[in-house]
Amino acid sequence: MFSYTAKAARRNSRGDKDAFASCGDRPNPCKRFASVGRRPREMGVAMTYCCGILVREGLVMIADTRTNAGLDNISTFRKLQLFEDPGRHVMMLASSGNLSVSQGAxxxxxxxxxxxxxGRIERLEDAQTMLQAAHLVGRAVRRSLALVGDVAETSVSFDVAMLFGxxxxxxxxxxxxxxxxxxxxxxxxxxxYLQIGEHKYGKPILDRAITYETDIYDALKIGLISMDSTIRSNLSVGLPIDIALLRRDALKSEVATRIDxxxxxFRDLRQRWSKALREAHIAIPPPPYGRESK
Amino acid sequence: MFSYTAKAARRNSRGDKDAFASCGDRPNPCKRFASVGRRPREMGVAMTYCCGILVREGLVMIADTRTNAGLDNISTFRKLQLFEDPGRHVMMLASSGNLSVSQGAxxxxxxxxxxxxxGRIERLEDAQTMLQAAHLVGRAVRRSLALVGDVAETSVSFDVAMLFGxxxxxxxxxxxxxxxxxxxxxxxxxxxYLQIGEHKYGKPILDRAITYETDIYDALKIGLISMDSTIRSNLSVGLPIDIALLRRDALKSEVATRIDxxxxxFRDLRQRWSKALREAHIAIPPPPYGRESK
Incomplete structure (x- = not known):
């Protein structure tokens, strides 16, 4: 459902808008955001949490789906996109920040x-290397931003950040x-690993648990724990979560699903993690400071 | 060493500057900060991590000691102050943000x-209730800020946040x-609990583990875990840590010490917590997604 196959993209280049209906059939998000006058830093990149983990065995990407335009206007939008031509390439793009700019890109x-x-038309599916593709994503962001006009004239932040792997x-x-x-x-x-959006709550577990040699499904699991910590501590990040997993050299996504x-x-993971944390701090001896004065 | 006894304060009111030598004998911090032109939000409240926990049995306060004026100018300053007159009152003040404003206050x-x-001179030691004392702290912050002059004319943030208990x-x-x-x-x-400064990394464990009925030494322990998570993920927060613990109705601090x-x-706590987290995520079963396609 959130996959852009090469075939769909070709259909789309002939004008078939249904090929990316998941992005195009909602009210113009630019209008939604432009009507809100919150502080740029709160409005911008700190909404959303996405995490990409690159281990020896491959790549994992995780993104939440919550967007807001003010606290009373909260919606679900897909922020993890999959561009896949099995046997040839698999690319994943997660975005945070201004939704009109990221969707436009x-x-x-x-x-x-x-x-x-x-004068050539460049599409992501035509990129020969990931570096070329990343540069193209960068140009798409700049182009999308340019469509917004003079950003200095509003109090809205048009900043975005993307993970592309x-x-x-x-x-x-x-x-x-x-x-x-x-x-x-x-x-x-x-x-x-790389993170965008509301990254701080979920960073400690990544710092402690992820290395390049981590098993790829362990990486997915730790990414989900990181997401759980973020969801638990920050209202601006919420279920459902999109996840994708690409095993090295498979050239086909092995996981591309939504967790609600x-x-x-995921419910079991959250309960086990809560229970384990509780037991972990209970198992640590009480602090010795000041005991002598009691 | 970081305690303001009523006696010291009285000495000080007669002009004895040694009574608060721990604050007054360093180069003017206002100058240090004023020379730096970083973004207000980075410069300001997000430096430092302090946490106060109020449980049925009493109050715990924890503060790190790292300050910076740019990444290459990092120092250790006490941010947790104790105002104590045993048998009469114990007050603790932790501060984050602009050091010249908080020290001035x-x-x-x-x-x-x-x-x-x-026209009366009001001192913290004379407050009859914690609410009066908190209002006095607020007035001291405003007065200290006013001494700085017109804050709108510089790119430095003079924001502070304080925990006062x-x-x-x-x-x-x-x-x-x-x-x-x-x-x-x-x-x-x-x-x-309340937090100031770089609060996000250390919030998940507090959200999960602290309730009003938590044992006071468990609260201290969980606060130290929260501090450990922050130190581990953010360079701007660092050892040593100052801690203070006040048991309800003791009217005398039971713990007032520095952890380096x-x-x-603390070293054992950090190791145990790391090990427990590792074991906790290892014990969670691997994700089932995509397994069928392997």
Missing amino acids: VNLLVEGLEDPAS GQIGGAPPRLFMIYTAGNAIECTPDTP ASDDY | VNLLVEGLEDPAS GQIGGAPPRLFMIYTAGNAIECTPDTP ASDDY
Whole structure:
């Protein structure tokens, strides 16, 4: 449902808007956001939590779906997009920040951007390497932002941040974080994860538990724990969660699903994690300070 | 060492600056901060982590000691102050944000502020109730801020946030958070803790583990775990940590000490907590998603 197959993209390039109905059939999000005058930092990137984990065995991406335009206008929007042509490439894009800019960028990546120098239309599916693809995502963000006009004139933040990962052909999987200016940083084995949005609550478990050698399903599990910590402490991040898992060299997504409140595994994970944390702090001896004075 | 006894305050009111040497004998922090042009939100309240926990048995306060004026100018400053007159009152004040404003406020609370209406000099030690004392802290913050001049003319943030708790006489212990404008919110049993500064990393464990009925030494332990999570994920928060514990109706601090890197208990707590988290996520079964497609 949230997958852009190469075929759909080609249909779309002929004008079939249904090919990306999941993005295009909702009220214009730009209007939704533009009507809100909150502080840029609260409005912008800190809404949402997305996490990408790149381990030796492959790539995991996790994103929540909550958006807001003020506290009383909360909706569910997909923020994790899958671009897949099995056997050739799998690319995943998660976004946080201004929804009109990020959705606009996704639409441009599917419809294609004109290269000003050559006049060629560039689409994500045509990228030969993940680096080329990441640069294209950066250009799509800038182009989408330019459509918004002069951002300095409103109090709304048009900042976005994106996680973009995947594998093309026989090259290794890669994971990038792309900023509003279109520039990017790349995930490396030293810190094999990247986060965007409301990242702080869920960072401690990643810092402690993830290494480049972590099993890929353990990485998914730890990512879900990180998401659970965030959901629990911050109202702006909420279920359902979209998850995707790409095993190295499979060139086909192994997991691409949505977890909602009725999901047995996630509910069990939340309960077990809560219980384990409770037991963990109970097992630590009481502090010795001041005891002598009692 | 970081305690303001009533006697010291009286000495100080006669001009003995040694009585608060721990605040007054360093280079003017206002100058340190004023020379730095970073973004207000990074410069301000997010530096530091302090946490106050108010349980039925009493009050716990924990504060780190790291300050910065730019990433290459990092120092250790006490941010947790104890005002104690055993048998009469114990008050604790933790601060985050602009160090010149918060230290200025502390100095005013010790030396005394003139009440513009009555002309009387008001000192923290003279407050009859915690509410009066909290209002005085708010006025001290505003007065200290006014000394800075027109804050709109610089790019530095002069925002502060304070946690102020304690017990006076036979009234119950109370805990307040005081903002730059001098206004305050009070901690209640519904959420029996307050945090200032870099609060997000350490919030999940508090959300899960603390209730108003938690044993006071467990509250201290959980506060230390919360501090550990923050230190581990954020460079701007660092050892040593100051801790204080006030048992209800004791009217004398039961713990008032500093934890540094050589502290055996805190080192053991950090190791145990890391190990328990590792074991906790290992014990959770692997995610079932996508397994069928393997």
